[in-house]
Amino acid sequence: MENRPDLVFYWMGLAKIGAIGALINFNLREKSLLHCVQAAQAQCVVFSEEMAPAVADISRDLPMSCSLYYMGGGQCPVVGAVSLDLLLKKSPTFTPPAPITKFTDRVFYVYTSGTTGLPKAAIFSxxxxxxxxxxxxxxxxxxxxxxxxxxxxxxxxxxxxxxxxxxxxxxxxxxxxxxxxxxxxxxxxxxxxxxxxxxxxxxxxx
CATH class of the missing domain: 3.40.50.980 (Rossmann fold)
Incomplete structure (x- = not known):
């Protein structure tokens, strides 16, 4: 998604539960975007309204095990995507137990610009x-x-x-x-x- 506070909340929330985020350039499309999702071995993709067309273009090439979560109002054009806003409204109010995360564990991937080929994922702990x-x-x-x-x-x-x-x-x-x-x-x-x-x-x- 484009720059917005929600993005920060999501990847820090993922880090809190021990999941690994992938910070992908929102200007990427088709082959480059698909490559970044696959390189991270993503189990889910969270995207905002402005990125829906780009995700729709690659959704058929994503594995069935990769869940799609849509953030925004209105009808999502991506088949099979679930409204993240609705899920958050139904989420419990108590804080779930946090797993034990080590200082050396991965927190997310940051990608190179891809000037000499497809973007490469750099590991950040x-x-x-x-x-x-x-x-x-x-x-x-x-x-x-x-x-x-x-x-x-x-x-x-x-x-x-x-x-x-x-x-x-x-x-x-x-x-x-x-x-x-x-x-x-x-x-x-x-x-x-x-x-x-x-x-x-x-x-x-x-």
Whole structure:
């Protein structure tokens, strides 16, 4: 799915129960998208409304054991997909027992850009997530009073791990955007009272 808080809640919730998430580029389609799902040996796919057509294109090639969960309103165009919103409304209110998860266990897969072929899955453990986010936190001297503006895609290491890691581990507020907007960049920074910007090479002219 595209950048939204729900995505973060889902893959951190999966990590809580010991499941492994796969952070897939939402721009991928057909062969590349199918490859990423298969490479992760996914047992389920959670997708949002804007990704329904892309999932519909590959759904017939997914194994029968792979469940499809749709997040959004209206009728889902993907045959066999189950409304995740309805399931969540029916879920119990008590907290289920959490399995014992080791620091070295896998937490999710992050994919390469695929410039030299199909995207390749890089393994991220709980420890790798922690140490990468912690290193940036210490290096920049961030605190829980900072507001970090980081409109990169959540499937990207710089945002999903280094950026969101500041919120999970240290309580830093992180501003995420559905899509990066050069024209709205500084307006967003002022609107959200951002104190820290994470800038990549292509944004230097800003």
């Amino acid at each position: 709980h420890s790798r997530f922690y140490y990468m986010a912690s290193a940036v936190h210490r290096m920049l001297g961030l605190t829980d009073q900072d507001i970090l503006y980081d409109p990169l895609p959540l499937y990207h290491t710089a945002e999903g791990i280094i950026g969101m890691g500041q919120a999970f581990l240290w309580g830093t507020t992180v501003v995420i955007k559905k899509k990066f907007s050069a024209s709205g960049f500084w307006d967003d920074c002022l609107k959200y009272n951002c104190t820290v910007l994470k800038v990549v090479q292509v944004w230097r002219p800003l």
